[in-house]
Structures are given as structure tokens and as C-alpha cells.
Amino acid sequence: xxxxxxxxxxxxxxxxxxxxxxxxxxxxxxxxxxxxxxxxxxxxxxxxxxxxxxxxxxxxxxxxxxxxxxx
Numbered sequence: 001x002x003x004x005x006x007x008x009x010x011x012x013x014x015x016x017x018x019x020x021x022x023x024x025x026x027x028x029x030x031x032x033x034x035x036x037x038x039x040x041x042x043x044x045x046x047x048x049x050x051x052x053x054x055x056x057x058x059x060x061x062x063x064x065x066x067x068x069x070x071x
Contacts, residue, residue: 004047005065014069015041015050029069 015038018025024037040051041064048064 004063007048007064011064011069012041012048015064026070028070029062029066033070 012039014025019024019038019040022037024035026033027037028034029064034055036052036054038050038052040060042051049061050064050067051061054060
């Protein structure tokens with residue numbers, strides 16, 4: 001796994017707003033554009049993690065710096 005890169009304040013704010021409003025959003029993960037519904041952003045061991053419901057309905061967690069918000 002690559003070393004962690006802190007996400008921007010703008011991206012963090014976008015996640016917080018989407019989570020509070022219960023929205024879904026389009027992101028790129030592993031080179032694929034997908035629609036997710038973020039449910040939490042948290043910090044563990046010095047890295048930020050995004051918890052979300054994927055298109056398949058499964059709850060997943062990924063390091064936030066590995067997600068690219070499609071603006």
C-alpha cells in the first residue's frame with residue numbers, strides 16, 4: 001500500500017456535507033468511476049478513512065486518499 005497523503009480541506013468538507021445530507025456522489029476508485037453513498041469519515045492511525053455504501057449495497061471502508069472525487 002502506498003504511503004498516506006492527507007486529503008485536502010475542500011475534499012473533507014465535501015465528504016462532511018454529503019454525509020450530513022445523505023447524498024450519494026460519483027468518485028473514482030482504482031481507476032473506476034462509481035457512485036457511492038458516504039456514511040462516515042474518520043481518522044485511524046493518522047490516516048483518514050471513508051466508510052460508504054457501494055453500488056452493490058455493501059458497506060465498505062477505504063483510505064480517503066485513494067478516492068478521487070469527480071467534481
